[in-house]
Amino acid sequence: MQRPPSLRVPTGLPTRVKVVEVGPRDGLQNERQYVPASIKVDLINRLGHSGLTAIESASFVSPKWVPQMADGHEVMQSIDRVPGTTYSALTPNMKGFESAMRAGADEVVIFGAASEAFSNRNINCSIAESIQRFEPVANAAKAAGMRLRASVSCALGCPYQGKVHTDAVRDVVARFADLGCDEIDIADTIGVGTPGRVQEVMDAAASAFGLDRLAGHFHDTYGQALANILASLEVGVSAFHSSVAGLGGCPYAAGATGNVATEDLLYLLHGLGIETGISLDAIVEAGGLISEALGRPNLSRVGSALLAKRANLCGSTD
Ligand code: HMG
Ligand code: MG
Numbered sequence: 001m002q003r004p005p006s007l008r009v010p011t012g013l014p015t016r017v018k019v020v021e022v023g024p025r026d027g028l029q030n031e032r033q034y035v036p037a038s039i040k041v042d043l044i045n046r047l048g049h050s051g052l053t054a055i056e057s058a059s060f061v062s063p064k065w066v067p068q069m070a071d072g073h074e075v076m077q078s079i080d081r082v083p084g085t086t087y088s089a090l091t092p093n094m095k096g097f098e099s100a101m102r103a104g105a106d107e108v109v110i111f112g113a114a115s116e117a118f119s120n121r122n123i124n125c126s127i128a129e130s131i132q133r134f135e136p137v138a139n140a141a142k143a144a145g146m147r148l149r150a151s152v153s154c155a156l157g158c159p160y161q162g163k164v165h166t167d168a169v170r171d172v173v174a175r176f177a178d179l180g181c182d183e184i185d186i187a188d189t190i191g192v193g194t195p196g197r198v199q200e201v202m203d204a205a206a207s208a209f210g211l212d213r214l215a216g217h218f219h220d221t222y223g224q225a226l227a228n229i230l231a232s233l234e235v236g237v238s239a240f241h242s243s244v245a246g247l248g249g250c251p252y253a254a255g256a257t258g259n260v261a262t263e264d265l266l267y268l269l270h271g272l273g274i275e276t277g278i279s280l281d282a283i284v285e286a287g288g289l290i291s292e293a294l295g296r297p298n299l300s301r302v303g304s305a306l307l308a309k310r311a312n313l314c315g316s317t318d
Contacts, residue, residue: 027247191221
């Protein structure tokens with residue numbers, strides 16, 4: 001979406017932001033009822049036509065651990081690929097990497113944690129062991145010419161261990177940097193961060209990896225995600241993850257809710273005059289349709305407001 005000429009981005013904030021849509025993976029992985037592959041494909045296709053350039057589309061993990069993601073191959077093979085859009089998949093080990101390759105992922109995501117307790121619960125190994133598992137994945141991705149992204153869970157707090165030290169985040173970021181990652185995500189898995197802490201953690205991460213390749217992944221459990229995004233923008237972060245209609249949660253973080261809604265993120269960014277290249281209208285439409293298909297409330301405040309406004313306008317012309 002073009003920035004209206006009257007809007008000037010406040011001094012110090014990035015003028016353009018990359019939005020990584022994670023709804024089809026982080027959002028849907030937590031749905032209790034199986035969501036048919038055709039619904040996942042339709043969602044990804046709609047998102048792909050909105051102007052998004054990065055869509056996390058599948059997860060090649062153990063189907064016993066996350067049954068909802070077991071159809072990743074079918075999903076990735078059935079979507080319409082929009083040229084220039086990166087379709088990524090989570091890969092915790094070489095088995096996952098090989099599946100992602102076969103399915104045609106453009107980017108693989110290794111996912112670790114800054115908390116030992118969470119690492120054990122989520123991927124069944126310590127942080128040090130996880131880095132050993134990721135090393136061959138990173139090498140294989142590089143050899144195949146694929147993009148490599150890494151995610152650092154529990155950067156702002158852990159559901160099992162509580163406080164997570166900034167040094168632990170910096171340490172994992174440095175290890176991921178050594179693996180040759182193209183991008184590293186700082187994830188607030190349970191949404192407990194507040195803006196001051198977020199800036200501290202982003203600054204620490206930026207001391208180990210380029211600020212221009214860091215992304216913020218904020219779950220909105222405590223309603224702080226937009227504030228945390230604004231705080232991250234202030235320190236120069238220019239990539240953020242979000243989930244259409246606020247879908248989601250993490251199966252290994254009890255009580256965690258979805259990521260910040262894509263509609264809400266876009267409304268904030270466009271309101272600040274920051275360019276994203278994404279049509280808010282197309283995302284609102286996709287958010288309404290997926291909420292209806294899943295029979296769940298639309299958790300995007302902006303999405304709900306704009307859909308209600310549309311319905312009123314339609315009603316008044318009848
Ligand atoms: P494990 O049990 O230690 O692995 O699990 P294993 O190597 O001993 O294998 C056990 C079984 O899993 C074997 O099958 C393997 O073949 C199979 P069996 O012989 O018993 O029939 N297996 C696999 N199957 C398919 N694909 C694979 C794979 N690997 C092994 N890649 C493992 C280790 C990592 C696999 C397991 O713990 C797992 O799958 N965990 C899933 C974790 C997950 O998906 N969590 C949610 C995503 S992370 C997230 O949401 C956080 C994020 O959003 C950021 C944030 O918000 O914090 C990214
Ligand atoms: Mg997440």
